[in-house]
Amino acid sequence: MAKIKLSERKLQELKEVCKSFNNDKGELINVLHKAQSIFGYLPAELQEVIAKELNVSVAHVYGVVTFYSFFTMTPKGQHPISICLGTACYVRGAEKVLEEFRRVLKIQVGETTADGKFSLSCLRCVGACGLAPVVLVGEKVYGRVSPDGVKDIVAEYNN
Amino acid sequence: MEMVKLTIDGKPVEVENDTTILKAAKTIGIDIPTLCYFQLKDMNIENRPGGCRICVVEVVGRRNLAPACSTNVAKDMVVNTHSIRVLNARRTVLELILSDHPAECLTCAKSGYCELQTMAQQLGVRELPFQGAQSTYRKDTSPAIIRDVDKCIMCRRCEMMCNDVQTVGALSAVNRGFMAVVAPAFEMNLEKSPCTYCGQCVSVCPTGALTEVDHSRNVINSLADPTKTVVVQTAPAVRAALGEEFGLAPGTLVTGKMVAALRRLGFNYVFDTDFAADLTIMEEGSELLDRLTRYLKGDQSVKLPILTSCCPGWVNFFEHNFPDLMDVPSTAKSPQQMFGPIAKEYFGKKLGIERKNMIVVSIMPCLAKKYECQRDEFKVNGDPDVNFSLSTRELAHLIKLANIDFNSLPDEDFDNPLGASTGAAAIFANTGGVIEAACRTAYELYTGKKLEKVEFDELRGLESIRHATLDFNGLPINIGIAHGLGNARKLLEDVRAGKSQFHAIEIMACPGGCIGGGGQPFHHGDSEIIKQRAAAIYREDAGKPIRKSHENPFIIELYKEFLGKPLGEKSHHLLHTHYFDKSAGTFVDE
Numbered sequence: 001m002a003k004i005k006l007s008e009r010k011l012q013e014l015k016e017v018c019k020s021f022n023n024d025k026g027e028l029i030n031v032l033h034k035a036q037s038i039f040g041y042l043p044a045e046l047q048e049v050i051a052k053e054l055n056v057s058v059a060h061v062y063g064v065v066t067f068y069s070f071f072t073m074t075p076k077g078q079h080p081i082s083i084c085l086g087t088a089c090y091v092r093g094a095e096k097v098l099e100e101f102r103r104v105l106k107i108q109v110g111e112t113t114a115d116g117k118f119s120l121s122c123l124r125c126v127g128a129c130g131l132a133p134v135v136l137v138g139e140k141v142y143g144r145v146s147p148d149g150v151k152d153i154v155a156e157y158n159n
Numbered sequence: 160m161e162m163v164k165l166t167i168d169g170k171p172v173e174v175e176n177d178t179t180i181l182k183a184a185k186t187i188g189i190d191i192p193t194l195c196y197f198q199l200k201d202m203n204i205e206n207r208p209g210g211c212r213i214c215v216v217e218v219v220g221r222r223n224l225a226p227a228c229s230t231n232v233a234k235d236m237v238v239n240t241h242s243i244r245v246l247n248a249r250r251t252v253l254e255l256i257l258s259d260h261p262a263e264c265l266t267c268a269k270s271g272y273c274e275l276q277t278m279a280q281q282l283g284v285r286e287l288p289f290q291g292a293q294s295t296y297r298k299d300t301s302p303a304i305i306r307d308v309d310k311c312i313m314c315r316r317c318e319m320m321c322n323d324v325q326t327v328g329a330l331s332a333v334n335r336g337f338m339a340v341v342a343p344a345f346e347m348n349l350e351k352s353p354c355t356y357c358g359q360c361v362s363v364c365p366t367g368a369l370t371e372v373d374h375s376r377n378v379i380n381s382l383a384d385p386t387k388t389v390v391v392q393t394a395p396a397v398r399a400a401l402g403e404e405f406g407l408a409p410g411t412l413v414t415g416k417m418v419a420a421l422r423r424l425g426f427n428y429v430f431d432t433d434f435a436a437d438l439t440i441m442e443e444g445s446e447l448l449d450r451l452t453r454y455l456k457g458d459q460s461v462k463l464p465i466l467t468s469c470c471p472g473w474v475n476f477f478e479h480n481f482p483d484l485m486d487v488p489s490t491a492k493s494p495q496q497m498f499g500p501i502a503k504e505y506f507g508k509k510l511g512i513e514r515k516n517m518i519v520v521s522i523m524p525c526l527a528k529k530y531e532c533q534r535d536e537f538k539v540n541g542d543p544d545v546n547f548s549l550s551t552r553e554l555a556h557l558i559k560l561a562n563i564d565f566n567s568l569p570d571e572d573f574d575n576p577l578g579a580s581t582g583a584a585a586i587f588a589n590t591g592g593v594i595e596a597a598c599r600t601a602y603e604l605y606t607g608k609k610l611e612k613v614e615f616d617e618l619r620g621l622e623s624i625r626h627a628t629l630d631f632n633g634l635p636i637n638i639g640i641a642h643g644l645g646n647a648r649k650l651l652e653d654v655r656a657g658k659s660q661f662h663a664i665e666i667m668a669c670p671g672g673c674i675g676g677g678g679q680p681f682h683h684g685d686s687e688i689i690k691q692r693a694a695a696i697y698r699e700d701a702g703k704p705i706r707k708s709h710e711n712p713f714i715i716e717l718y719k720e721f722l723g724k725p726l727g728e729k730s731h732h733l734l735h736t737h738y739f740d741k742s743a744g745t746f747v748d749e
Contacts, residue, residue, distance in 0.1 A: 044345050057328025058344035059352065066333045 006045055013038060014046065018053035025054045028064055032071055041075045077112045077119035079157045081105075082136040086125030093146070094133035098122065100147040101135075104154055117157065165236040180216060180227040180238055191216060191240050192249070194256075194278060195314035196228040197363055200686040201621060202643075202670050206319040206363075211312065212252045213278065216240045224248055250282050258289035259337075260366070261309050268305075269367030272681055275312060294337055301349040303356040303372055303529040308340050311368040317341055317360035324670065325644040327476065329354035341368075353479040353741075357472035357644065357668040358526030358677015363684070371526050371678060374547040375557050381518040381546070382425040388507070389518045391426040392498045392577070393417060395433055396524035396588035396673035397551045399695040403680040403688070404555035405565040410691025412699055415570020420558045421522075422571060428506075431573045432521065433580030435498035436587045436596070438717070439469060440708035442734050443491040443593075444600040445725035447663055451605075451636075462487050464639065464654065464661040467593050469493045471531035472668030472677075474738065476644050481651050482740035490735040494587065495521050495528055496537050498577070499544025500733040505721050506577055514542060521548045524588070524676030527668070536736060550678025579713040582613070582706030585699040590642035590672035591618040591625065592696070594665035598629060598638070599707045606632040613706045619697075621671060621690070624649065626661070639664040642672055 006014070017034045021027035031050055036042050042065050051058040065071045083089075083098045098120075102108060105118050112119040128134050131143025135153065142153060160175040167184050174183045184191050195211040198204065209229035216227045219237040224245065227238075239245060257279065264270050299306040313332070318341050321330040329352040333342050343352035361369045381389050402411040421429045447465050454461040466488040468474060474493075477484065491497075499519050507517045521528060525548075531537070532545035549557070558565055573579070583599050586592030595618045602610050617627035618640060625640040639661040641647045647666045653659040669675045674692040675682070682688040705711060722729045 047344070057322065057331065057353070059328055059331035059333075059342070060322070062344040063331035063333045067335050 006049070010039070011049065014049055015053060018050060023053055023055070025056045028054060028056065028061065029068070032061075032065060036071060041072050043073060043075075072110070074110065074112055074119075075116070078117050079137050080119045080121065082121045082123045084124070084126055084132070084134040084136075085122045086129070086132075088125070088129035089133040092132040096147045097133050097135065097145050097150060100150040101154075104150055118154070163232055163234045163236075165232050165234070165238065167238040168240055174232055176232065176234075178232050180218075180225065180230050180232055180236075181214060183232050184227065184238070184240060189240055191227045192278060192281060193228055194274060194312065194365060195316065197314075197316045197319070197684050199670060199682075199684055199689075202686060202689075203623065204320075204324055204670065206314070206316045208315050211256065211314060213249060215245060215248055215252070217242050217245050246282075250284060253278060253282055253284060254288055256312055257284065257287055258291055259293050260312065261293065262287065267310070267367040268370045268373070269310075269364075273367060274365035274683065292337070294340070296340060296342075297346075299348050300372065301354065301356070301530075302533050303526040304349060304354070304358065304361060305370050305372055306342075306349060306368065307370070308342065308368050310366045311340055312366055313339055313341070314365055315341065316363040316365065317369055320359040320363050323645070325355070325357060325359055325476075325668070326648050327353055327355055327357070327479075327644060330360065355472045355475035355479070355644065355668060356527040356530045356677075357476075359669060360677075361526060362669075362675075362677050362679070362681065371550055371553070372529055373553060374529070374549055375553050375560075377547050378520050378549060378557070379560075381520070387516055387518050388427045388510075388512050389425070389520060390428045390430060390502050390506075390577075391421050391520045391522065392430045392432040392435065392495070392502075392545075393421070393522040394495070394524055394528075394588070394673060395436060395585050395592075395696065395699075396676060396679065396692070397522050397554070398699065399588060399674055399692040400524065400551055400679045401555060402565075404552065405558075407566070408691070409685075409688040410695040412695045413565075414699065415572070416565060416568040417554075418573055419568040419571040420554075420563050420565055423563050423568075424557060424561055426520070428574045428577070429571075430498070430502070430577035431580050431584075432494045432498055432523075433584035433587070434577045434711070434713065435494035435501065436469075436584035437581055437708035437711045437714050438497050438501070438734065439491055439494050439587075439593075440583060440596050440600050441714060441718070441725045442497075442730055443467065443469075443489045444597045444604065444708070446489050446491060447597060448601050448605055449726065451662060455634075464659055464664045465489055466663075467597075467665045468736075469587065469593055470667050470673075471495075471525065471527035473644065473647060473666045475527060475530070475741070476647065476668065477651065478738055478741040480648070480742065481655065482742045484651065484654060485738045485740065487654060488738070490737065492537075492734055492736045493528075493531065494584075495523065495545055495548070496531060496736070497734050499532070499537065501717070502577060503539075503544060504733060505717070514539065518546045519544065521545050522551065522554045523548050524551050524673045524679045525669075526550060526677040528678070551676075552678060552680060555680070576713040576716070579711060580703075581708055581711050582700035582703035583708045584711075585703065586696055588673045588696045589619070589693050590667050591620065591640050591665065592672060593667075594618055594638055594640060594663060596708060597663070598636075600709045602629070602631055603707065604709065605634075608632065610707070621693070636663070637661045641665075642667045642675075643670045644668050 047061045051061045135142040135145045163176045164173045172187050194213040197206040209226045214227040215224035217239040218225045296308045398414040402413040468488045528548040532548045537544050583596035595615045623646045629636045671689040675689045
């Protein structure tokens with residue numbers, strides 16, 4: 001596992017997050033949530049800092065990070081792509097759309113492209129079932145996506 | 160507490176209302192099978208995740224089956240622990256657990272001692288109906304402990320020991336569902352974690368997922384090598400537990416038979432770590448007196464309390480967690496590591512045996528000793544002072560392997576000179592024993608008076624943290640004792656905060672002390688076994704003609720002939736050590 005270099009400023013920010021939860025070990029999940037929203041992911045070094053600040057073992061922090069699928073230890077891409085696999089999207093062919101994204105980007109779900117541009121994940125229902133199947137790129141929603149349209153979506157961000 | 164009446168398997172029972180069905184059943188002789196559940200009574204150790212569901216029972220009027228370990232009794236409850244529905248469910252649960260467990264019983268290190276195997280036998284599982292994927296993981300070998308977590312059944316006993324009892328935090332449940340397993344952070348090797356090798360995880364693991372690194376083969380090879388003189392030392396706690404492996408009642412002292420067995424195994428000299436324990440008292444006791452007198456004279460540079468340093472699990476613990484207090488523990492090596500250089504540099508030289516031709520083997524109740532004897536500072540030009548450390552369990556295996564009928568052996572005596580010991584050394588095995596032994600010697604050296612009653616009852620017992628004030632001829636000496644690393648942490652935090660009132664503190668990593676060590680025969684959660692071992696150790700002490708370390712004639716001779724005086728130059732070189740800061744995060748490669 002390569003050591004990432006946490007800048008002093010970021011480190012301070014992380015400690016502030018812990019402090020805002022009174023360095024309470026019972027708030028571990030909230031701290032992780034906040035930390036991931038700041039850093040985009042939860043690398044090992046970050047978990048070590050949190051463990052120290054909350055006075056829990058690193059193994060425990062890692063246990064929580066790996067238990068919840070929301071938490072990730074791999075950095076998200078610049079444009080995180082999420083495919084909805086909720087019931088409505090699924091029956092309208094979301095799986096084929098996902099298949100096409102995997103083929104075009106050459107990555108699996110949970111991975112990030114080598115250039116760091118795209119990452120792929122699945123989610124369950126964004127509440128836009130009328131637009132099924134739905135794809136999110138960052139915060140932008142694409143509706144009624146067909147496998148044929150995948151290339152165009154990717155191209156939009158590839159310039 | 161309110162009492163409630165209920166019926167279990169047709170028998171009436173009355174218990175306090177916060178009792179679980181499992182415990183209520185036990186009071187009337189009904190033993191509901193369990194797997195993840197674990198308890199060491201009187202030591203505040205309990206694992207009750209309700210995870211395995213082996214203990215399910217039928218509660219009349221309740222829709223689903225109830226886990227007996229985590230369901231409290233209620234008024235007029237009617238419980239069936241072996242109805243057809245229960246038996247079927249229990250067997251299915253076990254079959255599902257077995258479906259993700261390698262069927263390697265024939266070659267598994269835990270075979271014959273495995274609780275999962277016993278359960279399969281007890282529930283009459285004769286086939287494995289569920290065939291499917293098995294979760295597989297990388298095998299992880301550290302200097303003392305092997306993790307083969309393909310065999311993990313997620314009972315989480317080890318996690319409870321490592322975190323709740325020992326507060327080491329090396330292990331945690333990670334991932335979820337099918338991939339869930341107990342592992343160090345980032346699934347790194349145990350060696351890179353803050354693991355202290357106390358071995359308590361191994362002690363409680365129901366299966367072969369956590370076992371010790373077995374050095375028996377190395378010892379057999381050494382014994383077969385005619386160019387080697389093989390010397391063995393046995394720790395005090397071993398003689399109080401080894402008999403259990405041969406069907407003897409817990410607490411049976413087998414000192415003489417153990418010596419006889421070791422001789423028949425082919426060891427050239429059967430010596431005793433107890434001798435080195437007496438030596439430890441000479442050094443550690445002198446250090447205590449030295450620090451104390453200087454402190455009383457107002458020397459500001461003296462650190463008190465002094466902490467014992469016999470326990471390698473404890474040494475690892477403070478190196479990881481309290482590196483800022485590294486000048487507080489005694490610099491005296493542990494008895495195992497004092498024995499090594501005395502055997503090789505004194506006894507060997509006296510007999511004209513070259514260092515390279517002498518192999519020192521230790522029999523220990525401990526797994527951390529395996530790591531300790533591999534530490535670089537305990538080697539001379541790469542040759543370890545102690546070559547191999549075997550656990551009590553490994554010795555039992557070795558005896559069986561050599562076709563020795565242990566129970567019919569005669570009692571034999573240790574060889575001299577490194578086999579002679581006092582009662583003070585014997586009690587090193589029990590929590591409170593090291594400090595009691597030290598006080599017997601320190602009292603006489605400090606006051607110049609004879610100690611009329613050698614037993615310090617106030618230092619004995621199984622309470623997790625104990626303290627007592629001893630009267631050294633008008634000078635009150637405050638003693639603290641902790642066993643279990645979680646309890647040690649509490650005392651250490653007081654020292655760190657400058658709040659500690661103690662002059663001396665004894666710490667042992669394992670619950671009960673070495674008698675409850677990670678290398679001892681499995682107690683399977685029966686704390687009565689640990690108590691019986693402790694009682695046996697005190698009997699061993701009481702039966703010794705000499706009970707104070709400084710009166711051991713061979714120790715006196717050793718100082719006269721070789722060492723000079725305690726804390727002298729030779730002692731400093733051979734019998735004292737230094738510690739290392741291991742607190743830096745070691746998970747992530749630089």
